[in-house]
Amino acid sequence: MRSINYLIPVVVIIIAGLLSSIFIVDEREKALVLRFGQIKQEVTDPGLAFKLPLLDEVVRYEDRILTLETDLIQVTPDDQRRLDVDAFVLYRIADIKQFRQATGVGGEAEATSQLKGIMNSQIRAVLGERGVTSNTILSPERAALMQRIRAQADSRASALGLSIVDVRLRQTNLPTQNFDATLQRMIAERDREATDERARGREAAQRVTAQADRTYEEILSEARRDARIIEGEADAARNGIFAQAYGQDAEFFEFYRSLTAYEKALQGKNSTMVMSPDSEFFNYLKSDTGANN
Structure with a gap:
C-alpha cells in the first residue's frame, strides 16, 4: 500500500514532465526553442513539437503578413x-x-x-x-x-x-508653407503656355489670311481679265452689228441712234434742255412743213 502511495506522485510527475515537454505550433506562427537564451531548435511546420521541461523556453513569432x-x-x-x-x-x-x-x-x-x-x-x-x-x-x-x-x-x-x-x-x-508658392508657379507656367499657344494661333491665322488674300487677288485679277476679254469681244460684235446695220440702211440707223440719244438725255424728272434750235440734235424732231416755211 505504501509503495502505491509513493508510485502515484512519481507517475504524476512523469506525466507532468511529458506534458510540459510537448507544445503545439499553430499554422499561423513559427517558434524557436531557447535554452538559457541560446537557440536550440527552429520549428517552422505546424503541429506537435518537443522541448526539455524547465530548461527550454518556446518563443513564438507570426508567420502571417x-x-x-x-x-x-x-x-x-x-x-x-x-x-x-x-x-x-x-x-x-x-x-x-x-x-x-x-x-x-x-x-x-x-x-x-x-x-x-x-x-x-x-x-x-x-x-x-x-x-x-x-x-x-x-x-x-x-x-x-x-x-x-x-x-x-x-x-x-x-x-x-x-x-x-x-x-x-x-x-x-505639398507642405502647407509651399502650397501657395507652388500654386502661383503652376499658374504662371499655364499662363506662359497659353500665351505661347495664342501667339502660335495668331501666326497661323496670319498665314491663312495672307494666303486667302493672295488667292482672292489672283481670282479677282483673272476675273477682271476675262471680263475685259468678254467685254472687248462683245464690243466688237456690237460694232460689227452696227456696221452691218449701217451698211443696209444708213438713214434708219441714224434715226435709231438719235432716238437712243433722246432717251438717255431725257431720263429722270428734269426734262429741260437749253440748246440752239439749229443744233443737229433736234434734226428728227423738226417737221418737214416747219422746215419748208
Missing part, C-alpha cells in the same frame, strides 16, 4: 518641389533565427522601429534621385518607384530576417 505605416516625412524631388510622403508596408518574418539575433528580446517592437528607419531612408533615396520630379511621383511611373523602394528596402531588411512583400505610397502632398 504584417503591416506597417511609416511616419509622414518630407522628400525633395529633382525639381525641388518638396512633398510630404508616407507609405503602407506589407512584410513578414522570413528567417526567425536571423530575426531573433537582430532584434533580441525586443521582438516585433524592435523590428518595427528599425524597419521604419529603413523605409524612411529608402523612400528619401528613391524619390530624391536625379530625374525623379514631383510630376513623376504623381504620374503612372509611381508604380515603378514603389517597386524600387520595395526592392532596396527588402535588401536591407533581410539583415533583420524580414521580407518586404509590398510598398504603397499613400499621401504625396
Whole structure:
C-alpha cells in the first residue's frame, strides 16, 4: 500500500514532465526553442513539437503578413518641389533565427522601429534621385518607384530576417508653407503656355489670311481679265452689228441712234434742255412743213 502511495506522485510527475515537454505550433506562427537564451531548435511546420521541461523556453513569432505605416516625412524631388510622403508596408518574418539575433528580446517592437528607419531612408533615396520630379511621383511611373523602394528596402531588411512583400505610397502632398508658392508657379507656367499657344494661333491665322488674300487677288485679277476679254469681244460684235446695220440702211440707223440719244438725255424728272434750235440734235424732231416755211 505504501509503495502505491509513493508510485502515484512519481507517475504524476512523469506525466507532468511529458506534458510540459510537448507544445503545439499553430499554422499561423513559427517558434524557436531557447535554452538559457541560446537557440536550440527552429520549428517552422505546424503541429506537435518537443522541448526539455524547465530548461527550454518556446518563443513564438507570426508567420502571417504584417503591416506597417511609416511616419509622414518630407522628400525633395529633382525639381525641388518638396512633398510630404508616407507609405503602407506589407512584410513578414522570413528567417526567425536571423530575426531573433537582430532584434533580441525586443521582438516585433524592435523590428518595427528599425524597419521604419529603413523605409524612411529608402523612400528619401528613391524619390530624391536625379530625374525623379514631383510630376513623376504623381504620374503612372509611381508604380515603378514603389517597386524600387520595395526592392532596396527588402535588401536591407533581410539583415533583420524580414521580407518586404509590398510598398504603397499613400499621401504625396505639398507642405502647407509651399502650397501657395507652388500654386502661383503652376499658374504662371499655364499662363506662359497659353500665351505661347495664342501667339502660335495668331501666326497661323496670319498665314491663312495672307494666303486667302493672295488667292482672292489672283481670282479677282483673272476675273477682271476675262471680263475685259468678254467685254472687248462683245464690243466688237456690237460694232460689227452696227456696221452691218449701217451698211443696209444708213438713214434708219441714224434715226435709231438719235432716238437712243433722246432717251438717255431725257431720263429722270428734269426734262429741260437749253440748246440752239439749229443744233443737229433736234434734226428728227423738226417737221418737214416747219422746215419748208
